[in-house]
Amino acid sequence: MVIYEAQAQFKPQGLVGISDKQIDEHWKLYEGYCKQSNMLKSELKAMREGGEGGSLLYADRRRRLAFEMCGMLVHDYYFANLKAGVARDVAKEFTALVAEKYGSFEAWLADFKACGATRGVGHAICYFDPMTGDINNHFIELHNDGHMPGFACLLSMDVWEHAFLLDYLPSERAKYIDMFIENVNWEVVEQRTQDAKAKKASLRF
Ligand SMILES: [Fe+2]
Incomplete structure (x- = not known):
C-alpha cells in the first residue's frame, strides 16, 4: 500500500510576512x-477484508478519507508553491494564459484574491483544464468540496485561519492573501502550467 508523507523538501522558510513559526x-x-x-486507508482495507465494505460505517470512513486525503494534497500543492523572492516574470506561459482568459494578469489576480476571500474555510485553487485550455479560480470548501476532476492545480492558496492566525487576526485574511501572493513560487506555477499544457502530470514530490 502506498504510504504518504509530508514533502519536507518543499517546506518554505524565510517568507515575507508569513513567519517560520506560522509555517511550522x-x-x-x-x-x-x-x-x-x-x-484510514489501512482501516478501510481491514474493513473490506473483514467483509464490512458495504457497511454504513465503511461509507462514513470513506467520506472521512476524502477530507484527510484532499487535505494532504492541497497542502502538497500549497507548500510547494511558496518561496520568497521569486519574480513573477518567470511565469510567462501562466501570465499569458490568465491574461487571455481574464483580460490581464491583474484581472485574474483580483479574481483569485476574491476567491480566497470567500466566506468559510477552504482553499482558492487556480485550475486548468488540459482538455479545453480553460482556466478558472475555484473555491474548495474544507479540503474536498469543489475540486475539478482531471484538471491541473496551478496554484493553491490555503485560506483557513490556521494558515495565518499566528501572524494576522481572523479579520485580516486580506493582508495574509496579499503576503501569500508576495511569496508565490512562480517557477513552480510556470512548470505546472507547462506540464498541464503538455497534458503531463506535474510532480508533487
Ligand atoms: Fe492548511
Missing part, C-alpha cells in the same frame, strides 16, 4: 493529514 505550526497539520490518510 501549519506543517504539523499537514503531517496530520498525511498520517490520517494512511491510517
Whole structure:
C-alpha cells in the first residue's frame, strides 16, 4: 500500500510576512493529514477484508478519507508553491494564459484574491483544464468540496485561519492573501502550467 508523507523538501522558510513559526505550526497539520490518510486507508482495507465494505460505517470512513486525503494534497500543492523572492516574470506561459482568459494578469489576480476571500474555510485553487485550455479560480470548501476532476492545480492558496492566525487576526485574511501572493513560487506555477499544457502530470514530490 502506498504510504504518504509530508514533502519536507518543499517546506518554505524565510517568507515575507508569513513567519517560520506560522509555517511550522501549519506543517504539523499537514503531517496530520498525511498520517490520517494512511491510517484510514489501512482501516478501510481491514474493513473490506473483514467483509464490512458495504457497511454504513465503511461509507462514513470513506467520506472521512476524502477530507484527510484532499487535505494532504492541497497542502502538497500549497507548500510547494511558496518561496520568497521569486519574480513573477518567470511565469510567462501562466501570465499569458490568465491574461487571455481574464483580460490581464491583474484581472485574474483580483479574481483569485476574491476567491480566497470567500466566506468559510477552504482553499482558492487556480485550475486548468488540459482538455479545453480553460482556466478558472475555484473555491474548495474544507479540503474536498469543489475540486475539478482531471484538471491541473496551478496554484493553491490555503485560506483557513490556521494558515495565518499566528501572524494576522481572523479579520485580516486580506493582508495574509496579499503576503501569500508576495511569496508565490512562480517557477513552480510556470512548470505546472507547462506540464498541464503538455497534458503531463506535474510532480508533487
Ligand atoms: Fe492548511
